[in-house]
Amino acid sequence: MSDEPDDTPATVVVDAARLERLASSALRRAGASEASLAAAVRAMMHASLHGIDSHGVRLTEHYCRMLCSGRIKRAPELRVEQSAAASAMIDADDGLGHYASYRAVEVGCRLAAAAGIAGVGVRRSSHYGAAGAYALAGAQQGFICFSTTNSDSMVALHNGAERFHGTNPLALAAPVPGRRPWLLDMATSSIPMNRVLLYLSLGKELPMNVAADRNGSPSIDPKEVEMLLPLGGAEYGYKGAGLAGMATLLSAVLTGGVLDSDAIPMYDDADQATPRNIGHFFWFIDPSYYVGRSRYEQGILRYLESLRAAPARAGTAGVMAPGDREWRIAEQRSAHGIPIDQDTARFLGAA
């Protein structure tokens, strides 16, 4: 399962197909090439449909602004360089990050189908949306797929008193025969920064151990919060910080991308013209080359069966496999429409 859905007040409900058309039109008006806008809309619709609203169509306006201000190139030309039997680098040419990332999935699945495993790095990219969109795309083609990116500093180190890592997500998806994949898509902080902003506007206290004041001391007061704490909180945050470092090592150090602390903040008002050089990394495994396809399929079905049969603690929502909550939301939203906030509705012309 992914991070909790963002509980932003949402008052307009729009049919998925219409929302997709509206987001496409907006990006088209901002000058994005058809290939790059199709990828961005696909990734945003993945997020909007599955309840990851922070990475959904609400980002259309931001992307349009960046296409107009010059940070993101309107008609990028991807350069794919296969460096060995199982490795490739993609230069995203400063376009929308989703475009290079879906290309990475194509390239990676093709390489893994021949080499057993493949790893694809992306450099000179920008925000790629929900990490799980690409892991899912790989799993839908029959591969176990991992996706990560780094992002601008937002999260303290363990024992740190300054923003250091981004909320750097890790996503993994694994195919399940005849069913939707197993899909984990998680930030390496406990909560996203927009949760803090939401609680601030609602006048609510934050949970313990998820955010800190300007001295790095854990704080539940959203007015005081200057940074997030890594997953694990004040005691076990070295684990979350280590996982965030894994994202940075693979996405930035391995690809030649920018380090989190050097990255131009996504929502920087001062500089919206300089490309950010965000990096991503993906790997892909073809189970046929390990236990074999049919035993892999038996294995994952048995694993999920045993997981779903596990007893739940009284008073909880029950046990779920990663992804189960998303599929449930997607089903509901496919049937009844996708709730979006007023500002986004206005921008897209859906209000």
Added chain:
Amino acid sequence: MSDEPDDTPATVVVDAARLERLASSALRRAGASEASLAAAVRAMMHASLHGIDSHGVRLTEHYCRMLCSGRIKRAPELRVEQSAAASAMIDADDGLGHYASYRAVEVGCRLAAAAGIAGVGVRRSSHYGAAGAYALAGAQQGFICFSTTNSDSMVALHNGAERFHGTNPLALAAPVPGRRPWLLDMATSSIPMNRVLLYLSLGKELPMNVAADRNGSPSIDPKEVEMLLPLGGAEYGYKGAGLAGMATLLSAVLTGGVLDSDAIPMYDDADQATPRNIGHFFWFIDPSYYVGRSRYEQGILRYLESLRAAPARAGTAGVMAPGDREWRIAEQRSAHGIPIDQDTARFLGAA
């Protein structure tokens, strides 16, 4: 940095070289082949030297018992099957897990040096000790290396009321030019089960949100504790549970190993004769095929420099890169000897 060192009362201090000889002799007496015992001792000494005492030489007695009872084969013959340019499976022949795992590092580094990335699965194995031992071995050869294994059920699912996953570790190491590697080695629970046993014997309360009673409700009373909670605790435990699932998917489902909940418990008194079929998974990346070796090296040095320069929260031990604490302990223990508990000292003849 790895999980916190186990604060088991340790009263005998033994020189590292002597400890290594004593552990080797014990395994030799139990009938282990020279090749397999050398690997087990190397992995245990990694743990003992770096402060991961739960996976150190104290396991010698357990391994000896399993070699004698028939669960672990004394003279296993590893079978390595390269299935494609970047993938291989190793059949561990029910021997000591360390033997097949160090072989996986050899095979994986060789494949990655040609293919850019490689993935090696191990099946029909047994306990492999500290996950970080193999990640470190790969990094020492210049590769970014990931290591994981599953293990018998100990940790509840998020919202679960029963042991489901093992404490399933994830380890990643990355080479740093002229210095010791970046090394993360973490369980996907907040604490290990032997921490609960230690607190029980000390009559101490556990931290909040790390363990649960038989109903799956968080408990700080070690007398009541029946299972661990996944990293993230009662609120964000779906992240820790998802990461534990990642370990199971890669180590067991992908290799044909046993699922955590089907695994014979490591310390089962009833059956010490049946092999456990534990699985492991490793991947290896050669940075030369991505950003290139020299830019990779500049990048990781810059990342670590910026990390170590990050301000620390007052009153804490300061910020550290994953591995830093281990290198410090190793330096100290290399110079002054390794503290071991009385039982282990007695068993090894070091008392």
